[in-house]
Amino acid sequence: MRKRTLGATGLEVSELSLGTWGLCGDGYGPVEESEQDAVIECAVALGVTLFETSDGYAEGEMERRLGRLLPKGDAVRVATRIGTDTSTAPPRKKFDAASLKAAAERxxxxxxxxxxxxxxxxxxxxxxxxxxxxAATMSELCASGLALTWGASVGTPEAAAEAVQAGAPVLELAYNVFHRRELDHVAEQVKAKNVGVLAHSVLSYGLLCGAWPHGKVFERGDHRKERWSDSELKRRIVQLNALRPSVTTEITSLRAVALRYVLSHPAVTSAVLGPRRTAQLDQLLRDAGKEPYLPEGGRIALENRTRTAGVQP
Ligand SMILES: NC(=O)c1ccc[n+]([C@@H]2O[C@H](COP(=O)([O-])OP(=O)(O)OC[C@H]3O[C@@H](n4cnc5c(N)ncnc54)[C@H](OP(=O)(O)O)[C@@H]3O)[C@@H](O)[C@H]2O)c1
Incomplete structure (x- = not known):
């Protein structure tokens, strides 16, 4: 497992990290507890040293699970997210100093x-x-010893720019060959300020694996059921053809193309994977391959083809 430095924080983390949203059952539907444990233990065994979670995943149960299963000490690192009060319906954002401190302690x-x-x-x-x-509150939480470093997980280009401007040492954002807008918007500032970047949704929720039929139907409780209309999903599945010329004897699947595209971005520190089964984790670790992730000119050619296919990244 290759490691990369998380920007100016100096932390060394694996270039593939384990995200736990899918595993916790909240986003995609239930996963057996034994399988959740197995995926986490398998990730540790295979050299993953960064685990990504949130205080809201399974109402805090995923943090507890990681607390129980991960080795203590600095051999592995954990990134978690706070700032949402889920005790109210609907949940409310709470970013005042007292709420953030209490959430971090929990x-x-x-x-x-x-x-x-x-x-x-x-x-x-x-x-x-x-x-x-x-930013002052987050720096104080680090100075108090509650956290080593801080950052922001952002959902828009504007929020990404504000986070970098505010001095966040780490940025987490969605990044894949079909969705590039946040990172594209701040790539220069990220480089100039040496911000660590965690890229999630690298498979566009599984779409980029290219394994779905045109009439793909998702179960109730799977966020993808509401994410795309039937016609939009069909259009995206057709657009996947833009990835096919990147498949080679070395890069053997669309999934590998998608993952290697993310890993080949110079600003990305770690690709936050979302496997829900150990078999998926195994596949993704193999797919990452080795440098160069894509052949010379491969990134630009791929981006050009997605543009021609009508993708608005
Ligand atoms: N900071 C944030 O706001 C934020 C937002 C989103 C995600 N994240 C983190 O990033 C992680 C990953 O992101 P994500 O879930 O949005 O998207 P993703 O990684 O693009 O997609 C996850 C889905 O891809 C499919 N998949 C995974 N490995 C596969 C394999 N080897 N072969 C075929 N399909 C495979 C699975 O679909 P099936 O279930 O259909 O098998 C899985 O549910 C999450 O777990 C979460 O921890 C963070």
Whole structure:
């Protein structure tokens, strides 16, 4: 497992990390507890050293599970996200200093670690990120020993830009060959400020594996049921043809093309994977291959083909 440095934080983390949203059952439907444990243990055994979660996943149960299963100490790092109060319906964003401190303390306890390695704000609005007291609060939480470093998980280009401007050492964002807008928007500033980047949704929720029929139907409780209309999903499945010329004897599947595309971005520190079964994790680790992830000119050719296919990344 190759490692990369998480920007100016200096932390060394595996270039493939384990995200736990799919595993926890909240987003895609239930996963057997034994399988959740198996995926986490398998990731540790295969050399994954960064685990990504949120205080809201399975109402905190995923943090507890990681706390129970991950080795103690600095051999593995955990990134978790705070800032959403799920005790109200609908859940409310809470980014005031007292709420963030209380949430960080609860996460640290559930994770059973001396401190949280990477404490991320969970989808703050650009206007929230622009408040100078927010960065000050996160820096204080780090200075107090609750966390080692902090950052923001962002959902729009504007929020990404505000987070970098606010001095966040780490940025988490969606990045894949069909969705590039946040990273594209801040790539230069990220480079200039040496911000660590965690890229999630690298398979566009599984779409980029190219294994779905045109009439793919998702179960109730799977977020993908609401994400795309039938015609939109069909259009995206056709657009996948733009990836096919990148498949070679070395890069043997669309899934591998999609993952290697993310890993080949110079600003990306770690691709946050979302396997829900050990077999999926095994496949993804093999798919990553080795450098160069794509042949010379491969990134640009792929982007050009997606543009021609009508993808608006
Ligand atoms: N910071 C944030 O706001 C944020 C947002 C989203 C995600 N994340 C993190 O990033 C992680 C991954 O992101 P994601 O779930 O959005 O998207 P993703 O990784 O693009 O897609 C996950 C889905 O891809 C499919 N998949 C995974 N491995 C596969 C394989 N080897 N072969 C075929 N299909 C495979 C699975 O679909 P099936 O279930 O159909 O098998 C899985 O549910 C999450 O677990 C979460 O921890 C963070």
């Amino acid at each position: 996460s640290r306890e559930r994770l059973a670690r001396d401190r949280i390695d990477i404490l991320l704000l969970h989808n703050p609005a650009p206007s929230t990120l622009a408040r100078p007291e927010l």
